Amino acid sequence: MQGIWTTEHLRAAEARLLAATPEGALMQRAAFGVAVQAADLLAEHTGHVVGRRVALLVGAGNNGGDALWAGSFLRRRGVAVTAVLLNPERTHAAGLAALRRSGGRVITPARASQLLESVDLVIDGIIGLSARGALRGDAAALVGHIGAPVLAVDLPSGVDPDTGAVTGPAITATRTVTFGARKPVHVLNPERCGEVVLIDIGLAPELGEPDLRRLDGVDIAAAWPVPGPHDNKYTQGVTGVAAGSATYPGAAVLATGAAVLATSGMVRYAGPAADVVRARWPEVIATGSVTDAGRVQAWVVGPGIGTGQEGRGVLRQVLEAGVPVCADADATTLMARFPEVLDAREPGTPLVLTPHAGEFARLTGHELGHDRVAAVREAARKYDAVVLLKGNTTLVAAPDGRVLVNVAQGSWLATAGSGDVLSGLIGALLAGGVDPWLAAGAAAGVHSLAADLAARGVPVSASGVLAAIPDALRHLRHPGFPRP
Template sequence: METVRAAERALMARLPEGTLMQRAAAGLAAACADFLGRVYGSRVVLLVGSGDNGGDALYAGARLRRRGAGVTAVLLSPDRAHEGGLAALRRAGGAVIGPERALGAIERADLVVDGVVGIGGKGGLRPDAARLASAAERARAAIVAVDLPSGVDADTGEVSGAAVRADLTVTFGAYKPGLLIDPGREYAGTVRLVGIGLELPPDPVLQALQHEDVARLLPRPGAESDKYRRGVLGVAAGSARYPGAAVLAVSGALRGGAGAVRYVGPAGDAVIARFPETLVSDQGPDHAGRVQAWVVGPGAGDDAATVAKVLGADVPVLLDADGLRLADRDLVRGRTAPTLMTPHAGEAAALLGVRREEVEAARLTSVRELAATYRATVLLKGSTTLVADPGGGPVRVNSTGTGWLATAGSGDVLSGLAGSLLASHLSALDAGSVAAYLHGLAGRLASRGAPIAALDITEHLPDAWRDVVRD
C-alpha cells in the first residue's frame, strides 16, 4: 500500500490542505445516501478511530446530517479524533458519544459507517472496536466500510483477528489488494471505487483483467490458419478409476482455441465416445504426435511415469491434480519451457508443506511463494483465483466466477481450457488468467443462481467467449 500512500502524499502536496479528505468524504456520503435510498429521517452511526478514515467518516456524517439524517459519532479514541471532521459534524448538529453508550445507538441505526482503522492497520480489531463491530453485524443496520473494512490487511487480504464485515466498502483512488483477495474480499461486500485524483505508477501489485483485456489476448484464426497452425494440445489425464477427469479436461480443451486435441491414457474409449473429434492414442506421450503444449495430471491416479515423461517435453506444460502430487520438484524447477501449475488450496498446502488453513488465510503470499519455489507460473484456485509468475511482477486476480463453480470436475475443465490457450501460444501467465476469466464467466452464465455440473461450464464457454469479444 506504500504506492497508494505515496500517490496520496504527492497529490496532497499540490492541493489546498484538506481537499483530498473532502473529496473522499463527498464520495463516501454519496455512496451512503445511495445505499440508504432515503436519507431524511434515517439514523446513521459513525464508528470513528483516530486516523484519516475517522476524519472521512466525520465529514461524510456532517454531509448526511445536513440532508436530514440523524447522525451519531462513536469516538473510540476521543483525544485523537480528527479535529476538523469532529467540528464539522458538531456544526451540522450531529451527536458525539463514547463507546460505553454505543450499543443502543447501533441497535437503532439504519446505517453504520466503519471508520475505525485505515489502510495502515495491522492485525485484528482491539476489544472495544471488536465489540462494536459485532454489535453492528447483529443489528439490522447496513454496514459501510471506509476505504477498507477495519481488521482486514490492505496488502494481502489476510484477517488475523476480529474484523468488520461490510455490506459495502467505499474505497478511494485505487482498489486495495485486500479488497480483491479472500478472506478480505468476503469482508468487503460490494466495493465502490471513488476517484480522488490519484496518479498511480504503472507497476501495480495486482492486476484484474476486464473484458477488453481478455478480448485482446484471445487467439483468433486467420485466413491461412489450419488445425495445426492454431495449435495442438496433448492431454494426458484420466485412469481406469477416474475416466471422467479425462473427458472433462478434453471438453475444456476443445473449447479453448487450439485447433486439435490429442488424448493419451486409459480413458480413450470414454473420450472418443463423448468427443469423436479428439485424436486418441494409447501409446503414451512419446508416441502421441507433435503438440504445442501438454496438460497432465487430472485423474491420473498413480501414473508417475506419464507425468515425468510430459514434464520432460520441451513444450509448455500445465500440471494439475494428481500431477501436482506425482511430479518431481527438481524436474519441475529444471524445465526450460513454461510450466503452469493449477493447485487448489489443499494441493498448494501439500506443495508448501503447510496446513491448508495457512494457504487460505494468506493466498497472495502462498501463490507468490509457490511460483518462486517451483520456478513456474501458478494459478491458485479457490474463492479468489490468483495467477503469479515466477519472476515476480503483478499477481493477476480473477474477477469472474460464482460459488456454484465449487463442483466436482470444474477444475478439470479449467485445466483443459488453460492448456488449449497455452497451445495457442499464449504465455503461461496469460493462458492461466484468460482461462480463469472465461471459466468464471461461463460458470455464471451456466448457473444464473442455480447449481451446475462441470459439463455445464464447458457448454457455456462459447457464450462466455462471445460475450467477451462482443464487448
C-alpha cells in the first residue's frame, strides 16, 4: 500500500529530519534528483544532454532553491542553464550562488518570454509545499510562453498541494519529481503532474500514518477471495443483485455478470429482469423479487431500479436484510429523496455508497467543491458508510476517516453501464467477507484495470469491461502487476 501525506503532516516530518541533518544536505539530495530527471527528459526529448538549453523558473522559497541547485548540477553535464528570478529579493541565496559559480545565467521575468519559447526544457521551481492559490504576477504571465516539456519540482506550481485544485494559472508538467513522500496533488490531479518520480531523502522514518492510501496490485490480489480446498458454493458467500427493470434489463445483466466473474461464490438475482439475466448468465439463480430470492451474504441494489415507489420498496427490503449492502445509482437518488428509507438499516451493518459527482451532490445537498477528500470523508462519517466517489481519480472513504485513492490510467470507464459493473464487483467482495472499505477500493482497482485491458487505446463498452474482469484478475494474481 502506498501512503500519501498532506502538507501539514509533511512539514512536521521534515522539521524533525532537518533538525537531524547537516544544513543544506536535504536540498542537495532533492536537487540532485531533479538534475538526474532533467537530464533524462533532455535525452528522451532531444537525444542529448550536453549543449541543450534549460530554463529555471525560480520562486521565493526552497522550491526555487532546489531548482537553482539542480541547475548548477546540470551545468557540470554541459547544459546551458538560465534562471528566471521571479522574486529577486527572496531568491534562495546559496542556490543562486551555486548556479552563478557553475556558470549559469540569470535574467529578469521581463526578458523571459522568448527564452521560454526556445529552450529544450523548463524546470518549475516557482512554488512547492508552501503554495497558496493559483500563480500570480510574473509567474502567471509567463506560463503561457512555455513551449518545452516541463519538469516540476515537488509539484506543478499553481496546483493546490493538498486538494489538487486549479483555480487559475498553473503549470502542466511532463514529469514531477517529489521528495520523501507522495503528496495528495500527485494522485488527485495526475493530469497536471504527469509522471511522478519519488526521490528518497530519508524522510520515511519520520512519516506517521498516511492521510491517503493507494492500493498496489499485490494488495488487491491479497484482498481478493480465493476458494480453499474445503469451500463450496455457499461458503464463499452468496451475492444478491436487485437491479434492472423489465424495460431496462441491461443494468441487471451487467451488475449480475460482474458478480459472477468476480469470485467463485454463488449469485442470486431478484427483480423484473429475471428472464433476461437467466438467459445471459445460466449460473445465476434468478427470481422475480427480493422476497423470493433466498439467503444472501450481501446485496447489490440500485442500478436501473428506478427512483419511484417500487424502487424505494426494493431498497427498504434490502436494507432490512441485515447483510452488507452496496447501494448504487438509483439507490443513491432514492436515499436523497427519501432519507427515512435508511432507518430500515440495522445499525452497524456495512453499507457502501457509490455516487458520481452529481449523485453525491443530490445525496449530501451540496456540490463537491475543491476539496473532494474532505467532502467524501464527511459523507462517510455522516452516513456511517463507506463512500466511493467515482471519477478519473476514485476516492473511497471509511466512516473512521481512512481514504483510499484509485487513479485510472485512462478515462475509458466514462461509458454507460460501467458503474453497474463496479457495483457487482463490490457486492461479490462484500459477500466474500472482505472489509467494505478494502472491498470498494479493490473493486475500483480491478474495474479500472479491466477497462485499460479491454480498451487498449480505443473506446470500450461496459460489456467489454465486464468481459475483461478475468484478465484483470489474472494480471493481479501474477507478481509485478504488469499494467497494459
